[in-house]
Amino acid sequence: DGRTLRVLGIETSCDETAAALVERAPDGSGAIVSNVVMSQIEEHAAFGGVVPELAARAHVAVLDTLVAEALSQGNVALGDVDAIAATAGPGLIGGLIVGLMTGKALARAADKPLYAINHLEGHALTARLTDGVAFPYLMLLVSGGHTQLVLAKGVGKYRRWGTTIDDALGEAFDKTAKLLGLGYPGGPAVEAAARTGDPRRFAFPRPLRGNPGLDFSFSGLKTAVRQAAEALVPLADQDVADIVASFQAAIVDTLKERLSRAAARFRDECEAADPTLVVAGGVAANGAIRAMLTDFCAGEGFRFVAPQPALCTDNAAMIAWAGAERAALGLPPAEMTVAARSRWP
Ligand code: KG4
Ligand code: ZN
Numbered sequence: 001d002g003r004t005l006r007v008l009g010i011e012t013s014c015d016e017t018a019a020a021l022v023e024r025a026p027d028g029s030g031a032i033v034s035n036v037v038m039s040q041i042e043e044h045a046a047f048g049g050v051v052p053e054l055a056a057r058a059h060v061a062v063l064d065t066l067v068a069e070a071l072s073q074g075n076v077a078l079g080d081v082d083a084i085a086a087t088a089g090p091g092l093i094g095g096l097i098v099g100l101m102t103g104k105a106l107a108r109a110a111d112k113p114l115y116a117i118n119h120l121e122g123h124a125l126t127a128r129l130t131d132g133v134a135f136p137y138l139m140l141l142v143s144g145g146h147t148q149l150v151l152a153k154g155v156g157k158y159r160r161w162g163t164t165i166d167d168a169l170g171e172a173f174d175k176t177a178k179l180l181g182l183g184y185p186g187g188p189a190v191e192a193a194a195r196t197g198d199p200r201r202f203a204f205p206r207p208l209r210g211n212p213g214l215d216f217s218f219s220g221l222k223t224a225v226r227q228a229a230e231a232l233v234p235l236a237d238q239d240v241a242d243i244v245a246s247f248q249a250a251i252v253d254t255l256k257e258r259l260s261r262a263a264a265r266f267r268d269e270c271e272a273a274d275p276t277l278v279v280a281g282g283v284a285a286n287g288a289i290r291a292m293l294t295d296f297c298a299g300e301g302f303r304f305v306a307p308q309p310a311l312c313t314d315n316a317a318m319i320a321w322a323g324a325e326r327a328a329l330g331l332p333p334a335e336m337t338v339a340a341r342s343r344w345p
Contacts, residue, residue, distance in 0.1 A: 009320025012099030013091025056094030085323025089341030113333035143281030144170035162214030197245025
């Protein structure tokens, strides 16, 4: 309606507690006013993965402070925001309840509309906040919890073209790292170790290669890595480097093959003057994967959009932005009875 919208966002679906303020101008452009994130990685590291109960308690401990910080960094009072947006799912239910309840309380106290946001929609719409990408576009979401190829047709209009039938890609990195004693979170550790490895030493499987669909599978690859490691015990550093380099090469190949199919389908089914591939999720920080995506898009004539790593991983700016996009379209806010959902495809 010709006005700049200012939205406060809250994200608590996994092991990041986050609050942010974003603005959406009438022309559809976005700006991040403040974006604060507190990672719980250290609290979970000793357990080699996220412990849901610890995560929920940590969100309770810091969320109020983060919301106050996001508002004060933006020099904005709660009464001056147009809407509040909180992640309602999918994710770890305890954390989701903490964030959604906080969002409800703030909305009720300040008499503002509340948007209950799907976390995946937050990831999907980030490229419109950062790069003004127009619909339709193709998105590859690769995180610790998700591995999806999505056609984004509009706000609230998504088609999931492919997903993982077993492990998420980030999970495959994390499990490989754990198996080889590389620590948690595994992605960055695997990437670092792979730099000095020989990617041709092990011929790991390329799961679902040649399969006509767009789904992914990573558990067979994980098994192959375990078998290779077990056959070499005790592992020398070079063995570990060669295993993870070969593992990463298998992943790069697999993603590339699926993306070729997805790009062909996008061309067939969508009329886009400027075909675009958007990447999101923590695994998108991986240098080898990014290099492949850059090459791939250049070869296919796709524009490649990769938001900066801090906006690819979990954050509240993406949740605030999804709320702003919904508010700008006049989509109805949530009822105060809205419930958090651990599963929400
Ligand atoms: O998006 P994200 O921060 O959290 C969610 O899962 O929602 O993604 C975290 C995942 C972890 O599995 C982590 O190991 C992986 O992203 N990751 C990486 C890299 N950095 C983070 N995987 C591969 N290479 C990296 N450099
Ligand atoms: Zn996420």
